[in-house]
Amino acid sequence: YVTATNRNYIIDFNYIYLTSSTEQFAGVHLFISLQKTTQSPLVAAGLSCGLQRCFFSLIASISCSVKGLCTVTGPTVIDFRGQMNSVSDRCEYTLLQDQSTGLSLKANFMERRRRDVSFVDSVTLDFSQGDDIQLLQGHRVLVSSPVILSGSVQTFNGVGLSKDQTGVTANISLNGSPVSLFFDGTTAQIYMDVPVSYTFTGMCADSSSSSSSRLSSDSSCQQQYVDPADDTINITAVIEKCNILKSAPFSSCNIHVDPESYIIACTETLCKYPAVDGLRCQFLEAYAKALTHLFFSTDHPEPICQDKCSDHEFCGDIHGNTDCRCRAIYASEYTGQNRLGGPTVCKDNTASLTLVGCLLKENGIDYTHLHLNDKNCKGVMDPESHMLKFNFSSDSCGTDIMTKNSQVIFTNAVVTRNSSSDLISRQDKVFIEFSCSHPTPELQNGAFKIIDNWIMIFLESGEWHYSLTMKAYSDAAQTQLLGSNSDVRLNQKIWIVLETKRNEEVVSVVTDFCWATSGNSPSSSPRYDLITDGCANPADRTVHVMGNGQGTSNSFSFNMFEFSGKEPSEVYLHCQLQLCVKKNNSCERRRSLRYRRGAPALISMVWTP
Structure with a gap:
């Protein structure tokens, strides 16, 4: 049994939590530092930033671990060691993999308003056996099918899942140590006790291992894009805003979590990407969440889309409201040609035109106010893809028919509803004319x-x-x-x-x-x-x-x-x-x-x- 000679420790069953810099038990000298010092054996092992703890057993063997934190925010991964690296493509990466249990935590990155900046878009708990668990945008969860979560914990495949207004939390045990994963749609954070001699792999173990951690088999996700620089971004103001992490009230916590990686992540992202959709607050909140006991509220909560966003959309700000915006790569197919949708599809004497719902929203167009030449012919919105489709034939919906140069042409248009009862309007007028042409039939x-x-x-x-x-x-x-x-x-x-x-x-x-x-x-x-x-x-x-x-x-x-x-x-x-x-x-x-x-x-x- 352990004999105590002073009161600078706390006895809790078999564990001794050290509260001073040095202690001696049964001839064993323990040296622990809560500061980042070169003498600390844990720092020498490559771990820092967090409450460090050693376990002392009856046979005087020692097992040391630290409270590890891995933060993935925007394109940046800040690993357990406090080192950072950024993802420059739209692939899936391993964040943490434990070969002994077969568990992999994976993050998928996607573009948003710009094609050359990626953001963490979803997180997957991949098990060697059992269904995967996916944490998606809009605080949604999939376990082979959508799961409705509440504040109470529900268990799936040994994982405790819960949801509140800030995001979704998944709790799991890994080799007897608790692991907590939090995801709010913009930031993913993994909390766990990390052994000094850990054997985990993935970007949370070493953020510089991006090449070996990349999982996507489709090489198209690695394609690089170069968008024009955003001349509205004030670099000086960006640096000043990101450095607020060194100022009060954050400065009092800098001793526990080094803000440098968060500042770099904030600066590198906001120097290329506009501070919209709550992005500036995202890095501040990620730092605040990294603190075990300190959480700071902000005036700009993360955007939460109540409705499901499609694969080609993300949850962001549209004219001051939170809604599903178009991803940049998908939208560029249309915006590059100043269009709101695809070309007209003609078949026999019928035609269809499909408009992109998120492009309509971004241009301030309410799709319920649109119709063809005949005001009774309205588009049908697909609830899954958010695509608005208009159908008409040559003899319906106010279609105009003409013959020109041996071609039969029938034309219609998508227009804005004009109501005489509306005294004012805040929408641009819409007029999208489209037509189909067919060769004049060979009557003979x-x-x-x-x-x-x-x-x-x-x-x-x-x-x-x-x-x-x-x-x-x-x-x-x-x-x-x-x-x-x-x-x-x-x-x-x-x-x-x-x-x-x-x-x-x-x-x-x-x-x-x-x-x-x-x-x-x-x-x-x-x-x-x-x-x-x-x-x-x-x-x-x-x-x-x-x-x-x-x-x-x-x-x-x-x-x-x-x-x-x-x-x-x-x-x-x-x-x-x-x-x-x-x-x-x-x-x-x-x-x-x-x-x-x-x-x-x-x-x-x-x-x-």
Whole structure:
């Protein structure tokens, strides 16, 4: 047992916490310094900055460790030794790896407003067995799927997870020593007891090991960008602001945590990147969090996006509000061409235009105020990607159609809603015109020929006998009869005349149904209706019926079509008719007409490609 000769220590079970510079127990001399001095064996071992502690066992063996801290803020990693290095790309790095337990703490870096400055964007606890745990932007956590956290601790794969208004904390035991990981979306900090003879690897163990700690297999993450210098940055003011870490109230803590690495990290970052999105406070808060017992509140809390930001976005300041901003590399594809989205996608007679939600926000545009030429045609916002998509066709949403140089062009535009009830507006007017062009169709490829000039059938109704004719014309005046040498082109309007030559003052011809088939049988399929119950098919606006039941002839018109399929097919037109006995110039009753062979009163005409 240990025999004490003075009161300069505290006994706590098997451990002795030294409170003076030297002590002697059982002939063992212990030398501990709370200052950074060249005599300290812990400093000589490469560890400093923190409360140093030795454990004394009953057999007088000594195990020494320090309260280690690794801080990752912006592009900078400040390791357990207080040394720093900065990440210059957008790759994933190992922060801490313990081979004995298979645990790796990894950090992924991404760009924000500038392409040439990276920021820690997420942290992953990677286990050799079990699901990884990802700490993401917006205080979000993934353990194979999103996890809803609160102030109480929830355990996943042996890791205690909790969340408060400042960020997410993960607690784990590593070789019997507690490890605490904190991440608020801008800064990650790892607290743990670090043995003097530690064997950990990664940038928290040695920040200069960035090359060996890089994990990303995709070499594109290493691509370097050079953006124009920001001439709004006052270098002198930056140095002065970052050096505040040496002034009160921070100066009283400099003895415990050396501020030099934090000052360098602050200066190097803010000399290239503007002090926005709470960035200047980020380095001050990172230093404050590094102190075991001292935390300083600021007037600029870290931005927290309540909604999930997409992969191409980050949480930042937009016109004084916290929201999802576009990452610089992603946005440069559009901003370099002064665009807010991608090109128009054209297909057949439809088109779509996609705008980038975060670019709209950054330009002060409320997407709910946007519509096409027809104000009822609005864009649809994808909740995951935050992309706003407009769709329209050549005959909808106020589309303009014109023909120019053998091209058919249909044009629309995204515009800002104009409300007469709005007295003032703080939004710029938006006018984004876009169009699709297609070659004028090769009409000769879609031409049909009528097989016969006209069709005649003989009908009987009781004692009356009639002849009924069906003729096709290319003009409304019914002067240009279509014959076997006439080409009928797709979408060309044609007129069909049905007529009888008997009892003009007694009987009227009523066309009840007309339909088209691809086969010669009236009952074959597919079937397309043109006239039903004596009226034009309301779904086909090209059909018009004239004079039906008013005399011995009637007519209708429609635009020529073909049945969809791999090969052009013939089009058979069938009409079913009735006789109407007239009384006072109106139909008294109807009697079914019949062929001489007793078949229904049908008459057909055929076009062939």
